[in-house]
Amino acid sequence: MNKAENKTAKKTGIALIVFSGDFERVHYALVTASAAAATNRPATLFFTHQATRALLEKDSNGTPGWHGLGGQDDRKAMEIDAEYIKRGIAGFEELLTASNDLGVTFMVCEMGLRAIDLEDAPRRADIAIKTGGMVSFLSETNENGRIIFI
Numbered sequence: 001m002n003k004a005e006n007k008t009a010k011k012t013g014i015a016l017i018v019f020s021g022d023f024e025r026v027h028y029a030l031v032t033a034s035a036a037a038a039t040n041r042p043a044t045l046f047f048t049h050q051a052t053r054a055l056l057e058k059d060s061n062g063t064p065g066w067h068g069l070g071g072q073d074d075r076k077a078m079e080i081d082a083e084y085i086k087r088g089i090a091g092f093e094e095l096l097t098a099s100n101d102l103g104v105t106f107m108v109c110e111m112g113l114r115a116i117d118l119e120d121a122p123r124r125a126d127i128a129i130k131t132g133g134m135v136s137f138l139s140e141t142n143e144n145g146r147i148i149f150i
Helices: 003-008 023-038 049-055 077-086 092-101 110-115 134-140
Strands: 014-018 043-047 105-109 129-132 146-149
Touching: 014 023, 014 134, 023 043, 023 049, 023 077, 023 092, 043 049, 043 134, 049 105, 049 110, 105 110, 105 134, 129 134
Parallel strands: 014 043, 014 146, 043 105, 105 129
Antiparallel strands: none
16 A cells, blocks of 8 residues: 555444443543544543443442442552542543544443442443443444454
């Protein structure tokens, strides 16, 4: 492929299955999706099991659902997030908003929600979240794209 063809070639998208409930992994899934979208690559995030907490609405105390994610070293999600921000790394809310603004597709797995008894938990209203299963996810992903499991 020559340079002219390369510039006009459609970029292959990515789809990330976000399974882990570790804050660091969910954070990096958002980093990956927002970077893909910023470079004009379609990106889909499919949240399941413990990772679905990232898309939950604030509770009655005003605590975002993602605070329920665990840290790999037993620190709380909000502590890790504050440390990241202090070091000049985009925080969770910033990445979530940027991903949404850049057109990343957010999906949440019905089975994953049911598995951890969160099927009736309210989801964030500021993010367009599609609900579905693995068939829906695979139907929406580009057949030539990459699927990454986190």
